[in-house]
């Protein structure tokens with residue numbers, strides 16, 4: 001089976017980062033959502049539009065082009081990132 005994407009020459013292996021990734025709320029590489037994975041250790045691996053892009057310490061950080069420990073920079077606290085992202089958690093008022 002061939003998907004429409006693969007036969008039309010779409011570039012493979014490079015997905016667009018999700019808004020969560022761009023907001024530093026999810027790993028740039030594996031997509032782990034740090035809001036729901038409080039044990040994941042996120043490190044700063046890149047910047048985009050003055051925002052930190054995060055990946056899990058280790059393999060993900062390496063794949064993102066940084067060292068396993070990321071850049072020499074401390075990520076913003078998760079709460080700050082969530083607030084900057086501006087999307088309130090789904091909840092009924």
Ligand SMILES: [Zn+2]
Nearest residue numbers: 027030056060
């Ligand atoms: Zn990851």
